[in-house]
Amino acid sequence: MIAEYGLDIQTLVPELTMQEQTKKHGVLYLTPEGQKECCQMRKSDPLLKKKGQVQALIGSLRRADGGRRAQCPILSVDVDMNVLRINPLVSFTDEQMNDYISSNDVILNPLHAQGFATIGCNRCTTPVLPQEPKRAGRWRHLGQWAMYCGINPSDLDPTLSPAIDLPEQLVDRILGRETDFMI
Numbered sequence: 001m002i003a004e005y006g007l008d009i010q011t012l013v014p015e016l017t018m019q020e021q022t023k024k025h026g027v028l029y030l031t032p033e034g035q036k037e038c039c040q041m042r043k044s045d046p047l048l049k050k051k052g053q054v055q056a057l058i059g060s061l062r063r064a065d066g067g068r069r070a071q072c073p074i075l076s077v078d079v080d081m082n083v084l085r086i087n088p089l090v091s092f093t094d095e096q097m098n099d100y101i102s103s104n105d106v107i108l109n110p111l112h113a114q115g116f117a118t119i120g121c122n123r124c125t126t127p128v129l130p131q132e133p134k135r136a137g138r139w140r141h142l143g144q145w146a147m148y149c150g151i152n153p154s155d156l157d158p159t160l161s162p163a164i165d166l167p168e169q170l171v172d173r174i175l176g177r178e179t180d181f182m183i
């Protein structure tokens with residue numbers, strides 16, 4: 001993807017390897033409380049180390065993902081990171097997404113073809129059946145379908161990440177053109 005899309009990709013890593021973490025804290029991901037701790041150490045903490053180095057974070061959350069993401073805002077404030085969170089794909093339906101992927105030959109993670117609707121850590125992600133919600137494969141062993149790791153604050157509690165509604169005229173001014181849709 002670096003070559004195909006000309007991206008500058010930086011991989012953020014947790015302080016401890018999984019082996020070191022397990023030695024120190026035990027197997028955390030097997031309980032709901034441990035999952036929060038594990039996701040904090042392995043996902044949120046590495047991102048927090050970038051605080052002050054970025055002005056905004058662009059994500060891929062979509063309302064079509066369902067669950068709490070059905071209400072996901074296009075713009076929100078990440079208080080912990082002190083940045084704007086921008087989700088430009090928020091109103092893309094599954095059909096629009098699939099059309100875009102096929103018309104633009106977008107490179108896909110091969111796990112999608114194996115039934116993984118969403119992709120997370122290998123210990124906590126399974127494929128889903130056709131009739132299951134997309135996030136049914138995440139933390140399946142913990143018994144709930146709508147769980148989130150916490151790296152996107154709007155997944156946890158919308159009040160922690162206030163949405164920003166921008167008037168159409170302001171969006172036009174920011175983009176320097178006429179807006180053809182509003183979310």
Ligand code: SF4
Nearest residue numbers: 029038039042121124
């Ligand atoms: S998804 Fe599972 S293994 Fe990955 S950080 Fe969260 S609890 Fe740990």
